[in-house]
Amino acid sequence: MPIRIKSLHETDVSLDDMWRFSKKVSPPDENGCLLWAGNSAGGYGRFSVSGRGHVAHRVAYTFWIGTIPDGMFLDHVYDLGCRSKLCVNVLHLEPVTHSENELRKHAAIRARRALRVALTPPEPYAAP
Numbered sequence: 001m002p003i004r005i006k007s008l009h010e011t012d013v014s015l016d017d018m019w020r021f022s023k024k025v026s027p028p029d030e031n032g033c034l035l036w037a038g039n040s041a042g043g044y045g046r047f048s049v050s051g052r053g054h055v056a057h058r059v060a061y062t063f064w065i066g067t068i069p070d071g072m073f074l075d076h077v078y079d080l081g082c083r084s085k086l087c088v089n090v091l092h093l094e095p096v097t098h099s100e101n102e103l104r105k106h107a108a109i110r111a112r113r114a115l116r117v118a119l120t121p122p123e124p125y126a127a128p
């Protein structure tokens with residue numbers, strides 16, 4: 001039987017928690033991302049609320065926007081300029097289903113790859 005993880009509710013996160021949280025957030029980068037500078041695991045920021053570890057961007061969303069509906073994933077929306085899983089800017093986050101999250105993840109990977117190819121300078125011409 002799968003273990004049911006208690007989801008974070010907006011009333012679980014206090015102003016004191018967010019004061020601690022704010023000290024671990026970098027100023028906005030050129031994309032408007034607010035990168036998490038605290039502990040991380042698996043590429044995502046980690047933050048403790050009431051002694052329980054949570055994913056940092058989910059804590060930010062829960063506090064500033066509201067409880068994330070059960071079963072929903074928070075997408076770092078590439079089309080909104082988000083370029084990092086460490087981003088905790090709630091304006092870059094959107095709750096989506098698992099399948100939508102997977103579709104978007106693969107679309108973002110393709111977009112990054114295309115951009116990298118477009119920005120790679122051509123090999124310099126070598127005279128024979």
Ligand SMILES: [Zn+2]
Binds near residue numbers: 084088089092
């Ligand atoms: Zn972002």
